[in-house]
Amino acid sequence: MRIDPEPKFDFSDVLIRPKRSTLTSRKEVDLTRNVKFMHSGKSWTGVPIIASNMDTTGTFEMAKKLSKLQMITCLHKFYGPEELARFFASFNAPDYVAYTLGIRDEDFDKLVEVLRLGLGKDFNFICLDVPNGYLERYVEMVRQLRKLCPTHTIMAGNVVTNEMTEQLVIEGVDIVKIGIGSGSACLTRRQTGVGYPQLSAVVECADAAHGISVDNSCGRIISDGGIQYPGDIAKAFCAGADFVMIGTLFSGFEESGGVIVEKDGQKFKEYYGMSSRKAMEKHYGGMDTYRASEGRNVLIPYKGLITPYLEELLGSLRSTGTYIGARKLKEFSKRATFIQVQRQLSTLLENY
Numbered sequence: 001m002r003i004d005p006e007p008k009f010d011f012s013d014v015l016i017r018p019k020r021s022t023l024t025s026r027k028e029v030d031l032t033r034n035v036k037f038m039h040s041g042k043s044w045t046g047v048p049i050i051a052s053n054m055d056t057t058g059t060f061e062m063a064k065k066l067s068k069l070q071m072i073t074c075l076h077k078f079y080g081p082e083e084l085a086r087f088f089a090s091f092n093a094p095d096y097v098a099y100t101l102g103i104r105d106e107d108f109d110k111l112v113e114v115l116r117l118g119l120g121k122d123f124n125f126i127c128l129d130v131p132n133g134y135l136e137r138y139v140e141m142v143r144q145l146r147k148l149c150p151t152h153t154i155m156a157g158n159v160v161t162n163e164m165t166e167q168l169v170i171e172g173v174d175i176v177k178i179g180i181g182s183g184s185a186c187l188t189r190r191q192t193g194v195g196y197p198q199l200s201a202v203v204e205c206a207d208a209a210h211g212i213s214v215d216n217s218c219g220r221i222i223s224d225g226g227i228q229y230p231g232d233i234a235k236a237f238c239a240g241a242d243f244v245m246i247g248t249l250f251s252g253f254e255e256s257g258g259v260i261v262e263k264d265g266q267k268f269k270e271y272y273g274m275s276s277r278k279a280m281e282k283h284y285g286g287m288d289t290y291r292a293s294e295g296r297n298v299l300i301p302y303k304g305l306i307t308p309y310l311e312e313l314l315g316s317l318r319s320t321g322t323y324i325g326a327r328k329l330k331e332f333s334k335r336a337t338f339i340q341v342q343r344q345l346s347t348l349l350e351n352y
Helices: 060-067 081-088 105-116 136-148 162-171 188-192 198-210 230-238 277-284 307-324 329-335 343-350
Strands: 014-016 033-036 043-046 049-051 072-074 097-101 125-129 153-159 175-178 220-224 243-246 260-263 266-272 297-301 338-340
Touching: 014 230, 014 307, 049 060, 060 072, 060 307, 072 125, 081 105, 097 105, 105 136, 125 136, 136 153, 136 162, 153 162, 153 220, 162 175, 162 198, 175 198, 198 220, 198 230, 230 243, 230 307, 230 329, 307 329
Parallel strands: 049 072, 049 243, 072 097, 097 125, 125 153, 153 175, 175 220, 220 243
Antiparallel strands: 014 338, 033 043, 260 266, 266 297
């Protein structure tokens, strides 16, 4: 047993210090990125925000709306080949959608069927998603996926440490998903005691991924989890994240998944973690006796259509740029200085 005495931080533990700026308007802040991926060799241009592959956010309807603003949607893994075929027949934006799978044999069998149907051309991204990316079996499945899909851009995770980030990049992952236990619908920290403060995980894993480069491209990371407010997205980019994945903030909308529930005359939508009892019962017929629920089930007030919210969210990021003098999103990490705040102040800010 050992204790690491170095302080680690979540998003709520810091603020971004303002700096002198020559910007005169939020319009001057460019939120698009042009990114080249190390293994697929592909280049991508867009706003590097991703809707999570949870079945309450990674929907066909979400993909249609986010793609119009050059954002990515990770489709949840419970769509069948026939459903995907019908969707892709009317959706032609492969740069802004990802196919998701887990590491079960049936997940890979379904991907093989999807590729056999010729649907591989309809998505440039593949997300290999598990809660625990430290399993040796997971690393082996990464190798198999890269062999099966040599020209697709692969996202994979989740991990939170630099050494595992480096291994996944070396094994063929283009974008490593960073985050364990930080999601609002996740109970992993409470149930298992395992986790890592999200801001520190992003800083350390970004440094590890960006340090591995080939042919003017390098490993990339996604900050996945812990986003409670638009300001947390800005903090993730300032910490070095190449992409930010969002769950809770994209829940509760018309385009989100989940059943609409009426309670005391108000509409809500269901939102739950993919390791929750609710998800296990819905998709796998129940929870195995050898495991515990690591996700919560909550009701989110119904928010209507998502497009106005997306525009407000992007406005918040542009405002961050004006506060720190960053004209481009890629400059956020170079211009940012974090200020540590006391936990008591942090709690007040979270409840404000």
